Amino acid sequence: MISQGASTPLRFIAPDGQAERELPVFADRAALISFYRAMLLTRIFDEKAVALQRTGRLGTFASSLGQEAVSVGLASAMRKEDVLLPSFREQGAMLWRGVSPVELFLYWGGDERGSDFAGPRGDFPICIPVASHAPHAAGVALAMKLRGEKRAAVAVMGDGATSKGDFYEAINISGVWRLPAVFVISNNQWAISVPVGRQTAAATLAVKAMAAGIRSARVDGNDVIAVHNAVGEAIDRAISDQGPTLVECVTYRLGDHTTVDDSSRYRSDQEVSENWPSEPVARLRQYLTAHEGWTKSDEENLIAECHNLVGEAADRYAAIDPLEPKDMFEMTFASLPRDLEEQRNQLS
Amino acid sequence: MADRMLVEAVRMALARVMSEDETVILLGEDIGRNGGVFRATNGLLERFGEQRVRDTPIAEAAIAGLAVGLAAQGMRPVAEIQFSGFIYPCIDQLTNHASRLRTRTRGRLTCPLVIRSPSGGGIHAPEHHSESMEALLTNVPGLRVVFPSSPKRAYGLLLSAIRGPDPVVFFEPTRLYRSAKEDVDDSGEGLPLNCCFTLREGTDVTLVTWGATVIEALAAGDHAADEGVSVELIDVAILKPLDFETIRASVSKTGRAVIVHEAPISGGFGAEIAARIADEALLSLLAPVKRVAGYDVVMPLPRLEQFYLPDEPRIMAAIRDVMSYT
Ligand SMILES: Cc1ncc(C[n+]2csc(CCOP(=O)(O)OP(=O)(O)O)c2C)c(N)n1
Numbered sequence A: 001m002i003s004q005g006a007s008t009p010l011r012f013i014a015p016d017g018q019a020e021r022e023l024p025v026f027a028d029r030a031a032l033i034s035f036y037r038a039m040l041l042t043r044i045f046d047e048k049a050v051a052l053q054r055t056g057r058l059g060t061f062a063s064s065l066g067q068e069a070v071s072v073g074l075a076s077a078m079r080k081e082d083v084l085l086p087s088f089r090e091q092g093a094m095l096w097r098g099v100s101p102v103e104l105f106l107y108w109g110g111d112e113r114g115s116d117f118a119g120p121r122g123d124f125p126i127c128i129p130v131a132s133h134a135p136h137a138a139g140v141a142l143a144m145k146l147r148g149e150k151r152a153a154v155a156v157m158g159d160g161a162t163s164k165g166d167f168y169e170a171i172n173i174s175g176v177w178r179l180p181a182v183f184v185i186s187n188n189q190w191a192i193s194v195p196v197g198r199q200t201a202a203a204t205l206a207v208k209a210m211a212a213g214i215r216s217a218r219v220d221g222n223d224v225i226a227v228h229n230a231v232g233e234a235i236d237r238a239i240s241d242q243g244p245t246l247v248e249c250v251t252y253r254l255g256d257h258t259t260v261d262d263s264s265r266y267r268s269d270q271e272v273s274e275n276w277p278s279e280p281v282a283r284l285r286q287y288l289t290a291h292e293g294w295t296k297s298d299e300e301n302l303i304a305e306c307h308n309l310v311g312e313a314a315d316r317y318a319a320i321d322p323l324e325p326k327d328m329f330e331m332t333f334a335s336l337p338r339d340l341e342e343q344r345n346q347l348s
Numbered sequence B: 001m002a003d004r005m006l007v008e009a010v011r012m013a014l015a016r017v018m019s020e021d022e023t024v025i026l027l028g029e030d031i032g033r034n035g036g037v038f039r040a041t042n043g044l045l046e047r048f049g050e051q052r053v054r055d056t057p058i059a060e061a062a063i064a065g066l067a068v069g070l071a072a073q074g075m076r077p078v079a080e081i082q083f084s085g086f087i088y089p090c091i092d093q094l095t096n097h098a099s100r101l102r103t104r105t106r107g108r109l110t111c112p113l114v115i116r117s118p119s120g121g122g123i124h125a126p127e128h129h130s131e132s133m134e135a136l137l138t139n140v141p142g143l144r145v146v147f148p149s150s151p152k153r154a155y156g157l158l159l160s161a162i163r164g165p166d167p168v169v170f171f172e173p174t175r176l177y178r179s180a181k182e183d184v185d186d187s188g189e190g191l192p193l194n195c196c197f198t199l200r201e202g203t204d205v206t207l208v209t210w211g212a213t214v215i216e217a218l219a220a221g222d223h224a225a226d227e228g229v230s231v232e233l234i235d236v237a238i239l240k241p242l243d244f245e246t247i248r249a250s251v252s253k254t255g256r257a258v259i260v261h262e263a264p265i266s267g268g269f270g271a272e273i274a275a276r277i278a279d280e281a282l283l284s285l286l287a288p289v290k291r292v293a294g295y296d297v298v299m300p301l302p303r304l305e306q307f308y309l310p311d312e313p314r315i316m317a318a319i320r321d322v323m324s325y326t
């Protein structure tokens, strides 16, 4: 599924779980298990969210099935003080950053409180208008740079997002001002029904960095180690005033675009099946089993733990008191103007 | 003849003009193989080919700009913006170019393009998928703004919008796509883009609205009748240029006006209509003009959207208000 003319994206672990090159130093047993746990949690969260949507308890939802390594890889490479600017398919990164599954359920269940993260207070909320958060990352990065902080802004978006002006404008400005920003592209090969080959004539998405004069990297997005490594390097450069990086992570969307999409209208089952053997969770599990003594009971315990965590979150979500209709007024301004107070009072 | 959903009526109109006029081409995200996220273009790729039914990259500014270029070349582009919340990048092109190419070139170049977009709430969609921003566009001189509320009107108005010589923003009420059904004759006859539709005649109150709230207004009309109040219901449908004459005549007869729209109240298009009534029909008024509209708040996520959207009880309250004014 790689565009013509593209070089093979960098990876450490092959789809069959074999290491292809020496792993980076961060990739010790504890780190790899924490990545594995986060990817599995994301997958189980996604499953639950889709199930809740199917039974009318959640709104439209965008599963990240198959893309968990991008999400977890990029977030695990960030430091607490960095800022994440996610698109709508990055629950893996958000959970890693400390957004709770209850908050994610709330947001997708149509409740603004889901974006009032108790954990990562400085992270941006989910961005739905495609690529419109790319310039925000430049702005966040400029604030950091102006204050002389060693922090980075990390924005993540899809392959389709790289067609939008916002994306080009953001990488260009970040380049010319040498901003501490990292633009991660989760290239899942599809933007709803449009494959990446009909999104751009560029051989890769990483080459788009060239016109902006910024550095780029292109990695196998189903290898969490490769993603973590590339984003980690990009953050190191960003905070040492070496400018922004565009990191293209090559992955595959194994599910529908969202719960209201039917991907059988535009892509074959065969294409999807062909991509299953490269999916990231089994890949890391095979590596852990072969090299880190990961056992069947470790696996079972972890699955049970994730199911418990997600199940409890779903229960808590269901038990949350609904917003009051009047709450729609409260956050419009810092304080409620009299005009709006009158409108609020009309809402009986 | 079978009942057609509003979304099917849109598709029928597109197919009709495409078969009549080779210069009509469709642009948009996911409009080809996927048939559009609401299926408004379903089957059109298969029927008219990929030269004329073009999936674009995700690039709303370019979609609108492309349409300007195509139109100036004598093509008739019809672009779909997937949800009205994503129309904002088009506004530069619509405002600075589409709406004024004719003026700037003294008619040498023109811009017969149509931007179609679903609009409005009520389908429990994610953030940015439920807004109504017709007022942003009605404030642009040189743009026509159309907002039908039934399959027949969608069919006839879309035909005229595409065949006409001017740029048109054509909003389609998302929550009526599948729920509004009507016999639609594929006659190829367009409806004029210069007059409102009086959906119910009455003598006590003029109810003025457009888009999806026409449904709530129809229900309010029935409810009011049960209370002995005779409502005249006007579906504006073509906001710009406005057929104020129909509204003025009605208000002169009833002496009362209630205006309903989903968009936030301040600076909404209802304010324009209210101002025109004050200007041209003040002395006929028996009660102040009332607006029932969205609040001046960010469109709430699905949990609260039902409390934001003007509904039949709110319209009834306004009707009772104007009826009891002394
Ligand atoms: C500006 C804008 N246009 C259209 C949409 C509707 N839309 C939602 S997701 C999507 C496809 C995005 O593709 P990509 O950037 O590859 O991300 P992915 O969904 O694959 O994660 C589109 C067109 C949108 N959200 N924002």
Ligand SMILES: [Mg+2]
Pocket (backbone or CB within 6 Å): A158, A159, A160, A186, A187, A188, A189, A190, A191, A192
């Ligand atoms: Mg994509």
